[in-house]
Amino acid sequence: MSTNVKAFGTEAADADLQPMHIDRRDVTPQDVEIEILYCGVCHSDLHTARNDWGGSKYPSVPGHEIVGRVTKVGSEVTKFKAGDLAAVGCMVDSCKTCDNCKQDLEQFCLNGFTGTYNGKDKHSGGHTFGGYSEKVVVDQHFVLKVPENLDLAAVAPILCAGITTWSPLRHWKVKEGSKVAVVGLGGLGHMALKLAHALGAEVTLFSRSAGKTEEAKSLGADEVIISTDHIQMDSVRGKFDLIIDTVPYVHDLNPYVQTLHTSGTLVLVGFLGNLEPMLNTAPLVLGRKSIAGSLIGGIAETQELLDFCGQHNIVSEIELIKMQDINQAYERMLKSDVRYRFVIDMQSLKN
């Protein structure tokens, strides 16, 4: 049994997104049904809709930064009741039994987690549909609680952009006085600044353009270093315990490695591909430095982040758009013309 709901998606890689209808399953005993109020717009949405990475399934309904209100719960659901605020991020299922799942690392489920969209849906046998829709039905384990005191629209990007930067901050134990740098000031980068600052770190933004200094400082940066300026780069040589590199395209890591302190780590959260130009290992060996990667975060960690954001009054900087503006928003994202995340007011889908 299922319910047919309004959604927005695309039937092909080269087609615009447009209104469509999809089925949402009736709640099983472990399920939570959520009326979606806001959905953030992630670069992955665009890349999946357009099949930039291959493997996209159609119709494609993107969206994995979901905030809404519970409308129905299954008979065994204990975490939520109708009327509660709720959120869903990048995952809606995992095996729950592997070593990683048992350690709250569902993002590294050894049997593969189920993406909120374009994933293999264990219930329908087809693929999953994301948050550009009226409703979503999700296993309670993958549903997050949302603090009541935050701007709900601006909470949405925490579910992907936020957790993607929070997880490495926590895994590499950033604390009061840690020296953290962030490469790139976009959806992820601006959350990294806010979160690192709230953890008590001394925060630096690496930027290629000088025009972002005031903006970055208002977001939590203590200083901005122009990465193309050798004198500025030399001034932070050996400084950082952790660098969170949010840049989504290939770029030279070597100048950033020089700015790591002994035993420091540069963690990539945006770029998947071959490192070019070649990485020189000498600074790694001579300073016990690391190049690492990190992927979103586990469910418990995401809840920890939402709670932290509630306590510290942290939300994303957003531009609220209507569902019907999504194609134009994608074009603007491709030009990095967004401060700093688009969020869809899902009320517009009803119109």
Place this chain on the structure above:
Amino acid sequence: MSTNVKAFGTEAADADLQPMHIDRRDVTPQDVEIEILYCGVCHSDLHTARNDWGGSKYPSVPGHEIVGRVTKVGSEVTKFKAGDLAAVGCMVDSCKTCDNCKQDLEQFCLNGFTGTYNGKDKHSGGHTFGGYSEKVVVDQHFVLKVPENLDLAAVAPILCAGITTWSPLRHWKVKEGSKVAVVGLGGLGHMALKLAHALGAEVTLFSRSAGKTEEAKSLGADEVIISTDHIQMDSVRGKFDLIIDTVPYVHDLNPYVQTLHTSGTLVLVGFLGNLEPMLNTAPLVLGRKSIAGSLIGGIAETQELLDFCGQHNIVSEIELIKMQDINQAYERMLKSDVRYRFVIDMQSLKN
């Protein structure tokens, strides 16, 4: 004031090593004078003697795996007395005041540690001379205690080959049940097998040749994986918490990254240079994996290792040679024809 002592070294990059005399300073209040009994032969010795890395100073007297007996101590020396066994590794001095030195990380001294040979000698104003000599005079902070129960000749390689593999095992918290792999079975690799095994890890050797299996198992490996065999490599996909890569020349890291478990680290201890072929970051991001480097170890850590070796009866596998055989030994090292470390019986220098 100083003492003229016999040594073995070279006057030029293209000359063989030969007998010579060098000066050793008289002990200052903090100094320990050591009669050298054994000195291990590290690849760095050869590269420095031949100026392979540039920057070699002549005359060059290599040797930084030194075991001997204390003959004299300065007025303020409390750690040693004449007659004690003593050892010296790769460092004879550091600033002692920087943040790293204060944290027992002299190998990362922010002002640069003084190498046991080819370093800038703060006392003489010239450069340091290593262990291919009758005696050495070293600040007590950089002199290690040697367990009485071990074969002294076979202790020598612990001072460089041993600590170089011990330090990453400890930094990345290898313990009972950890899954550790070692790439390369030479001076460093064979120590890595012994030490990881003694820490209770499940130990795998990656080798390019099948002929080393029995030997590796006798040294502490639980299994040997032929790195050129895709089926064998697939069988350890996602397995290791830590890979210690001892290979000293450029090689493809990508196949090894695939064998790391979630959050695992591949640590380079032998190769300084550009990574080629290019490192693919996707497995790093999708599995929170790291590529790191590590350099020898601190003095306290080296003492910890020597004590551990005493408790577990661990020494290096060596071929004992005479000082006069060093040029021939270098030629054999270049062909990897040594099991697993040459150690010079310094008694031969007196003849």
